[in-house]
Amino acid sequence: MTIFFYGASNKPYGCFSNFSRHGFELDGAWWPTSEHYFQAQKFAGTPFVDQVRQTPTPKEAAKMGRRRSLPLRADWEEVKDQVMLQGVLRKFETHTGIRAILLATGEEEVVEKAPRDYYWGCGADGSGQNKLGQTLMTVRTLLRGREARQPEIRRATTADVVSIASVLLASFVEYEPAYTREGFAATTPQQEQIQRRMSEGPVWVALLDGAIVGTVSAFIKGEVLYIRGMAILPGARGQNIGTRLLEQAEEFAVTHGCSHLFLGTTPFLTRAIRLYERYGFQRIDEGPHDLFGTPLFTMIKTLKPGTSPSA
Numbered sequence: 001m002t003i004f005f006y007g008a009s010n011k012p013y014g015c016f017s018n019f020s021r022h023g024f025e026l027d028g029a030w031w032p033t034s035e036h037y038f039q040a041q042k043f044a045g046t047p048f049v050d051q052v053r054q055t056p057t058p059k060e061a062a063k064m065g066r067r068r069s070l071p072l073r074a075d076w077e078e079v080k081d082q083v084m085l086q087g088v089l090r091k092f093e094t095h096t097g098i099r100a101i102l103l104a105t106g107e108e109e110v111v112e113k114a115p116r117d118y119y120w121g122c123g124a125d126g127s128g129q130n131k132l133g134q135t136l137m138t139v140r141t142l143l144r145g146r147e148a149r150q151p152e153i154r155r156a157t158t159a160d161v162v163s164i165a166s167v168l169l170a171s172f173v174e175y176e177p178a179y180t181r182e183g184f185a186a187t188t189p190q191q192e193q194i195q196r197r198m199s200e201g202p203v204w205v206a207l208l209d210g211a212i213v214g215t216v217s218a219f220i221k222g223e224v225l226y227i228r229g230m231a232i233l234p235g236a237r238g239q240n241i242g243t244r245l246l247e248q249a250e251e252f253a254v255t256h257g258c259s260h261l262f263l264g265t266t267p268f269l270t271r272a273i274r275l276y277e278r279y280g281f282q283r284i285d286e287g288p289h290d291l292f293g294t295p296l297f298t299m300i301k302t303l304k305p306g307t308s309p310s311a
Contacts, residue, residue, distance in 0.1 A: 003105055004113040006121070008058075015098035016110065016136055018087075019058040024094040025271040026087065028174045033058040037087035038080075039065025044073050081131065084120075088132075089139050093238025102140050110136045151241050153248050156203040156215065161191045163212040164205065164229075171231035178268045183294030189229070197229065204248050206232070206241045216245040218252065225253035227263040230272065242275045254303060261301040266294055273299075 005013035008020040015022060018035040029050075031037040035058035040049045042065050055061045064070070073079075092099045110133045114121025118128035156164060168188045176184050189197070194217075197203055201219030205212045213236035217229040227249055232241050253261055263281065265272055281299040290296050 006113040034087040152207040180293040182292035223259040
């Protein structure tokens, strides 16, 4: 049975619309909808990207994106399908509820019943190319493949040091301009520093298909487990790896009688902050408030003795 959708209010498939209010982080910025992301990329490398991103509604973002007085990128026709795929994929990676709705469609054809759109939709007579529907079905296939790939979490060894350093650098390089030089260096430690951390406390790695794609480390001070060095490769995000790593750290903390988990983060790492908040961390006023001049704040999670991770 073909699944039709059109408009964000169309239940239960309104979430398939680019106008649905399911925001996500991509390219170092927060996008209110996939429509905002798609339209903004028409003006990549110009100030209009941020202007589109800040429009209050997806309808206004679309209107601005179609304004022919603005400098449309020269390669737009060649890249627009890939841009759409990137935005839609990240949207469904970010939101578990709508991801479940998309995966539940099985192998059914998904069609945007947009009467005036013969490229992204099927058009009034059904002869359109339905590119958005095809994009959704591609995303469905990609997500289904990821669901089958369960990450392996294990303690790191000295043989993993090079890979851990590479993951840390690749995970934070997009944010480098927001750090001071010293702050970025501290966030992306070199091999010797990682080996030192291994002597101070546990370091874990997450693997997909045998390759290290994520890491976190920790050390105990009193009754507190301090978490640091949390990183996941951009291409591996949206697969619950961050939660799995935090669960591993929490299990270690409970086993060793810790009462709290502590971590420090920077205000521009919004995706990570949302993960920590979902996991039960709360922001507190306790310092330090900077990392070599880079803004910093502390988050805490109180542990209940005898509970399982994330309880």
